[in-house]
Amino acid sequence: MPFLEVKEIDVYYGDMQVIFGLSLNVEEGEVVSIIGGNGAGKSTLLRTISGLMSSKRGEILFEGAPISRSEPADIVERGIIQVPEGRRLFTLMSIKDNLAVGAYSRRAEADAEKTLKEVYALMPRLQERENQVAITLSGGEQQMVAIGRGIMAKPKLLMLDEPSLGLAPILIKDIFETVRKIADQGTTVLLVEQDVMHSLRLSDRGYVLEHGRIVMEGPAKQLLEDPHVKTAYLGL
Amino acid sequence: MITILEDTINGILMGSIYGLMALGLTVIFGVLKVINFAHGSLLMVGMYVAYWAVQLTGLHPYLALILVVPVMYLFGYYLQDIVIKPIYKAEKQVREPITVIIVTTGVWYILDNLSLLVFTPQYRSLPDNPLRGKMIEIGSMLISVPKLWGAVTAVLTAAAIYWFLQKTRMGRAIRATSLDREAASLMGIRQYSIYNITFGIGTAAAGVAGVTIVPFFNVFPTVGVLFDIKCFIIVVLGGLGSIGGAILGGIIIGIIESVGPQFMAATWTEAIVYGLFLIFLFVRPSGLFGVKYDW
Numbered sequence: 001m002p003f004l005e006v007k008e009i010d011v012y013y014g015d016m017q018v019i020f021g022l023s024l025n026v027e028e029g030e031v032v033s034i035i036g037g038n039g040a041g042k043s044t045l046l047r048t049i050s051g052l053m054s055s056k057r058g059e060i061l062f063e064g065a066p067i068s069r070s071e072p073a074d075i076v077e078r079g080i081i082q083v084p085e086g087r088r089l090f091t092l093m094s095i096k097d098n099l100a101v102g103a104y105s106r107r108a109e110a111d112a113e114k115t116l117k118e119v120y121a122l123m124p125r126l127q128e129r130e131n132q133v134a135i136t137l138s139g140g141e142q143q144m145v146a147i148g149r150g151i152m153a154k155p156k157l158l159m160l161d162e163p164s165l166g167l168a169p170i171l172i173k174d175i176f177e178t179v180r181k182i183a184d185q186g187t188t189v190l191l192v193e194q195d196v197m198h199s200l201r202l203s204d205r206g207y208v209l210e211h212g213r214i215v216m217e218g219p220a221k222q223l224l225e226d227p228h229v230k231t232a233y234l235g236l
Numbered sequence: 237m238i239t240i241l242e243d244t245i246n247g248i249l250m251g252s253i254y255g256l257m258a259l260g261l262t263v264i265f266g267v268l269k270v271i272n273f274a275h276g277s278l279l280m281v282g283m284y285v286a287y288w289a290v291q292l293t294g295l296h297p298y299l300a301l302i303l304v305v306p307v308m309y310l311f312g313y314y315l316q317d318i319v320i321k322p323i324y325k326a327e328k329q330v331r332e333p334i335t336v337i338i339v340t341t342g343v344w345y346i347l348d349n350l351s352l353l354v355f356t357p358q359y360r361s362l363p364d365n366p367l368r369g370k371m372i373e374i375g376s377m378l379i380s381v382p383k384l385w386g387a388v389t390a391v392l393t394a395a396a397i398y399w400f401l402q403k404t405r406m407g408r409a410i411r412a413t414s415l416d417r418e419a420a421s422l423m424g425i426r427q428y429s430i431y432n433i434t435f436g437i438g439t440a441a442a443g444v445a446g447v448t449i450v451p452f453f454n455v456f457p458t459v460g461v462l463f464d465i466k467c468f469i470i471v472v473l474g475g476l477g478s479i480g481g482a483i484l485g486g487i488i489i490g491i492i493e494s495v496g497p498q499f500m501a502a503t504w505t506e507a508i509v510y511g512l513f514l515i516f517l518f519v520r521p522s523g524l525f526g527v528k529y530d531w
């Protein structure tokens with residue numbers, strides 16, 4: 001039984017279909033990348049898994065249980081946590097409060113203090129600036145807070161939507177390094193990215209999403225060598 | 237000179253009570269992004285609950301808080317849950333849902349007319365309550381005791397709500413929802429239950445305001461109309477969603493109202509209040525304490 005199983009989902013915005021019979025699965029402990037260009041449907045897919053949108057057809061199972069009709073909060077309680085595209089921090093709240101909200105769910109609440117220590121160990125800068133208001137942080141720092149907030153929720157499956165978006169190359173390395181560490185600590189990661197090189201390098205497997213359809217899947221190493229991936233996504 | 241000082245002090249006291257009246261409006265707007273046109277009616281309901289609690293038990297008006305706060309909290313909670321939430325859900329994708337505003341207008345009419353039906357248009361007051369007509373003499377100045385109690389209550393209520401929002405788990409969840417409801421729901425926060433709680437808090441605050449005015453003010457079914465426009469002005473002046481801003485906005489209005497008539501006809505002070513409101517709308521729509529950043 002796969003950890004996360006997405007089965008043949010169709011997703012629409014109003015009358016416009018943007019995801020077409022999409023299936024994928026993630027095993028426990030894996031790091032899986034979903035790569036694809038702008039408008040391919042990556043965010044829509046994550047939003048659907050998180051319950052912010054619903055699929056018209058198909059099914060989503062997590063640890064064997066159907067979650068396609070669950071409320072976002074119930075999906076969080078099951079341990080699927082999304083770090084959304086564009087950080088989406090609580091801009092006027094301090095770093096500390098942002099992280100505290102991350103541990104809002106019942107399953108994360110009890111361990112909040114302990115998890116906070118882990119987050120600070122992983123990203124010491126956040127502790128140095130814990131009282132700073134989120135909106136005053138740089139893009140890279142904001143992304144760190146967004147990831148930290150996600151960890152505070154004690155994810156079983158952590159989904160990251162383009163964490164490298166809009167960051168300078170040196171910061172991108174930091175972010176992927178952090179994701180690497182999170183995965184090494186045993187968290188299952190579903191990573192959505194346009195930075196194909198970095199994301200596939202730290203992934204076990206990958207899916208290529210184009211126009212709302214999975215057009216290719218396989219071990220990350222194999223995708224990195226694939227001619228289509230090379231020309232379309234790596235500019236080689 | 238003394239009269240101006242006296243008027244200023246009494247204006248500050250009454251203004252703080254105005255601020256307390258506006259508190260619920262600003263809290264509800266801050267989180268739900270909806271101007272609650274039923275706010276005056278919530279004040280009215282709060283006044284009636286306070287009035288009857290005191291009238292039937294003969295207790296000190298402020299002891300009515302023990303009853304008014306929970307009753308009004310539950311009233312607001314279920315008003316949002318049963319009447320407003322379904323409309324919200326229907327307009328899920330809309331950021332500032334206009335139909336919700338229309339529904340709150342409907343709630344206003346229904347509550348005012350229900351109260352007309354149940355309580356008749358009769359003016360009611362609490363003539364024997366221990367605060368009525370009491371004054372303190374400071375030098376040659378007379379300061380109203382019930383307004384002083386009201387002002388202290390206003391500041392304490394604002395401080396309590398502020399503390400709750402800043403320091404508690406639920407308060408943080410409410411702030412998070414007000415800043416980004418979708419990101420909040422990705423953290424496991426149930427948006428609609430936050431809306432219920434927020435509406436409950438805002439309504440309870442209106443109830444506290446009701447308690448502070450019944451010792452010196454008549455209660456009647458359309459009494460809310462006297463105050464609701466004032467509340468809207470205060471909230472815009474202080475900054476939509478700002479708790480300190482509501483109290484300060486209230487105080488500004490209170491001072492203009494009480495000191496103004498020294499210099500001009502009372503109708504002019506009203507014109508000044510509205511003028512100030514317009515100027516703020518044009519020049520600084522975010523109010524005194526409103527944040528520049530978009531929520």
Ligand SMILES: Nc1ncnc2c1ncn2[C@@H]1O[C@H](COP(=O)(O)OP(=O)(O)O)[C@@H](O)[C@H]1O
Nearest residue numbers: 013016018036037038039040041042043044045
């Ligand atoms: N709120 C929306 N309303 C209508 N169409 C949308 C909305 N959000 C995204 N889309 C469309 O859905 C498609 C997929 O978008 P998205 O999932 O954001 O892609 P990606 O994350 O891969 O860039 C795009 O064609 C986009 O224009």
Ligand SMILES: [Mg+2]
Nearest residue numbers: 042043044085
């Ligand atoms: Mg996207």
